Ligand code: NAP
């Protein structure tokens with residue numbers, strides 16, 4: 001079980017240099033369940049000195065790790081995947097209570113992470129170098145050859161968000177490790193217990209001491225110090241645009257990957273299959289109570305089919321189960337009071353400006369019932385802000401051109417969906433949408449995880465996805481061989 005990871009009082013430790021340790025600060029952060037207010041556990045508020053130790057641990061362990069054949073590194077990831085599957089039930093239960101994730105999504109997060117580990121191990125082993133002859137370039141010759149391999153960057157700082165504390169930690173850790181890097185993980189505070197259980201699995205799988213270290217503590221207290229630490233050679237961050245921008249401003253000349261916020265639009269044209277569109281949009285907007293960066297966060301629908309689509313959406317939204325994630329409810333209490341307040345404020349402001357409630361607008365503490373708002377206009381904040389909750393605004397448009405303009409006016413550029421029966425119209429819009437990914441006739445979503453996943457504008461910088469992440473956290477190393485010149 002997890003005896004090393006925590007004690008009988010649910011005081012969780014951190015992995016530093018291969019050992020589970022308590023912080024010298026003596027300060028603990030209570031993790032309370034948003035589901036029922038119960039104590040999930042207590043995590044350490046770590047000190048700057050311990051951040052230094054975590055980074056130092058990586059430096060000491062890197063040479064051995066980088067020298068290890070990639071197939072041996074890959075085997076550790078395969079073992080971790082097996083262990084994760086064995087512990088899926090236990091870790092899913094923690095996710096359910098710690099981040100109020102419904103059971104199906106919690107189990108899916110763990111199993112998807114096991115798949116991610118295996119696929120990363122596979123791709124890591126297939127990453128090969130190049131031998132480039134000099135003769136290809138004018139003036140060059142066969143006597144000169146560049147032998148190019150990919151080498152690790154060194155110490156990677158992985159910072160993950162509350163909504164996928166297991167999967168979006170591994171989406172950084174696994175590619176970093178298979179590429180020969182060492183990792184310092186700063187998990188979300190609300191999600192830290194889940195992330196520490198993941199860390200234990202990776203440690204159990206045989207990671208050498210010091211290759212993976214965790215630093216728990218509130219980002220607002222310890223985050224800046226970690227991000228600006230001179231020993232960090234890559235920052236892999238997933239979280240809000242606000243924090244991502246802050247990190248980019250203070251980190252200095254450190255390469256980074258930022259996966260940030262979104263305001264994904266579902267564009268519904270007059271020739272769309274409305275039942276299919278309504279099924280997809282309802283699932284895409286309300287799963288995990290809308291707390292997904294790729295959630296559908298606005299509908300841009302042609303006037304001609306707006307009434308019919310709203311009618312179909314209403315029936316689907318009203319069928320969503322609401323309540324306790326332990327019983328499998330899809331709509332569950334949001335992560336905290338502050339988030340629920342923000343979501344409700346957006347609804348209230350829209351209603352004050354003339355939006356209409358199709359269904360919902362009901363709140364019980366952090367639990368916000370699935371809400372569908374019609375006749376939302378660009379003058380309302382909810383047309384532009386990311387609620388990160390179960391609220392979906394319908395904006396009616398006169399043409400596809402108007403939909404495109406409104407979609408691109410957003411500061412965000414993560415994904416968009418286009419629902420139409422005309423593939424030519426779909427590609428025409430897809431080519432003009434300023435986003436990382438366009439889903440044609442599907443809800444917006446990140447998977448499958450080998451696809452490139454990226455945001456533009458305020459939605460991020462750089463590209464995730466297994467191969468892309470490995471490439472981001474490694475670099476080419478060229479050794480030029482000059483033949484026919486002995487000794488020079
Ligand atoms: P968040 O508040 O930005 O926190 C993300 C992570 O950053 C947490 O681990 C947080 O730690 C840490 N952090 C906070 N302040 C920091 C600082 N000054 N320096 C370093 N780290 C700091 O985001 P969240 O609430 O966890 O997640 C929701 C947001 O993330 C939404 O905007 C969502 O769209 C976005 N998101 C994007 C993607 C994507 O793939 N594009 C995926 C998931 C979520 P603490 O928990 O201790 O504050």
Ligand code: G3P
Pocket residue numbers: 163164291292293294295444445446447
């Ligand atoms: O917000 C998490 C982001 O990575 C979305 O993932 O798989 O729910 O689309 P997914």
